[in-house]
Amino acid sequence: MTALRTESAFADPDAAYEMLVTAHRGASEAESAALNARLVLILSNHIGDIGVLQEAIRLAQTAGSRRAAPQDAV
Amino acid sequence: MNEPNARKTVFQFGYRRSADQDSRSPVRRPIVIVGAGPVGLTAAIDFAQRGIPTVILDDADRIGEGSRAICFSKRSLEIMGRLGLGDRLVEKGVTWKLGKVFLREHQVYSFDLLPEAGHRMPAFINLQQYYLEGYLVERAAELPAIDLRWRNRVTGVEQQDGFVRLTIETPEGEYQLDADWCLACDGARSAVRDFLGLKFVGHMFEECFLIADVKMSAEYPTERWFWFDPPFHSGQSALLHRQPDNVWRIDLQLGPDADPEEEKKPERVLPRLRRMLGERQFDLEWISVYRFNCARLAKFVHGRVVFVGDSAHQVSVFGARGANSGIQDAENLVWKLALVLKGQAPESLIETYELERGQAADENIGHSTRSTDFIAPRTKSEHLLRNAVLELAPHAAFARRMVNSGRLSMASRYDTPLSSPDREVFAGSAQLGLPVPDAPLLDRDGKQRFLLETLSDGFELLYVKNGARPNVPDGIRLKVIGEDFSDMDGAFTERFDATPGAAYLLRPDHHLCARMRAYDGERVREALARAKGLLK
Structure with missing residues (x-):
């Protein structure tokens, strides 16, 4: 089983971020949420590894939890 | 407390009559520079070191308080080193290379802009723009090839065949001057650009920012600190950065609906700053409320008028890409124009100024736009995406690389016909089209x-x-x-x-x-x- 990769994979991360922002520009909140849902499904299938998907879900949940305060030294 | 809107005078200069004003017909000069800011002065000093005389025209006669640009990059310092000012700037400036980014009260990311040793110049210094301008004026005064004319305001620009005719207003009336080449170094609100009827192409951001310089003794380290959604300025961003003389630069995001006139009033500014700075005593040195433009002229060279610095392109403050790119513009143009004036290169060489510095301007505008979009998301879904990156940043390296509080100015690599392509493979940090690394x-x-x-x-x-x-x-x-x-x-x-x-x-x-x-x-x-x- 492959582990979830969290190191930076894009040569130009700013360009990737900009592409995501641009995809949402002009969309309503509901349209944005639906776009994100479709994106998650497409990318999940592209990864095609249930273990990696499970790890990704855990990371997303952990990072979003206010109780799990991040360490200060990064 | 100082009255923040009245800019105090830091350096005062005098108007002096030039013999050119008494001439019956306009005197012809090889180079006339409009604007005695960092860009125009850099150009004039560089020309002087190459034996080419210049006239600089400036409508003011003083350098006022108000820091404006504060971050000067390694590349700018290297250029200033060649012009004889490097050590003085580094000595007076506050040297820094570390940046920290916080989400609410937690650090999520930090960066080191010069991780390796063996360079003469630091990654950055912070220095009030008026010090840089003051030092440049003093350096210019040592060079007899520079004729710096204060209170000479350009009121007309006419393109002629192979020269430019300028009409200039002074306290003693009007005169005209002809220039083989005119450098418009007159800033973002360039009058020369208006006289030629040229327009910026790009866009303005709706987001409003308060920029304040405060004087206080504080124990913060000499690092660039940037907050997203800090407790003292909820839902917005904030920047804190040290300058010499115990002056601190503070940028506070105000949102798209802020009224600039209202936000400049001390009764609005002071409570905001007190929430950030607590019970510390501080004096307000300078404040300004901005909306940013990211825009450029389609062409920088128009006949014999060349636009240099902010007159040619404009970016937001995040990334220190304004004054630093202007200084690099000046350096790029001057050696080429010097060769053309000496008959050692064809006039077409000037087109490569537009090509090379146009690439740099596009790069700067691209970075500046992305940074501003990250700092000030335009919609709720952009805001969610941005916060997702910040929340992931402490947990995942990929997200840290997406955190964008400003990508700080680095030297531009030119993809240019002036380079001879490599025929052999070279490793190392030296790259074709980049300034060579120090050692x-x-x-x-x-x-x-x-x-x-x-x-x-x-x-x-x-x-x-x-x-x-x-x-x-x-x-x-x-x-x-x-x-x-x-x-x-x-x-x-x-x-x-x-x-x-x-x-x-x-x-x-x-x-x-x-x-x-x-x-x-x-x-x-x-x-x-x-x-x-x-x-x-």
């Missing part, structure tokens, strides 16, 4: 020098010793590494991927324009001709 060297007496401080204003060939000194073509200064200077600690060898016999041709702005594994006089001659725009 510590030892001179013949064993004294430590830095490569960049040993470079001249002209073309230079770095040759790695392998037998006899080569006979380089006219117009190139030769430096033999391993004879004139030696590599002190291996940094030169590593950064240039240097091997015996290798040769590196540097332009007058120290950008690498050709290199080869084994010195070849014919290739060097051709590379020199190409770099001067003499080859198709």
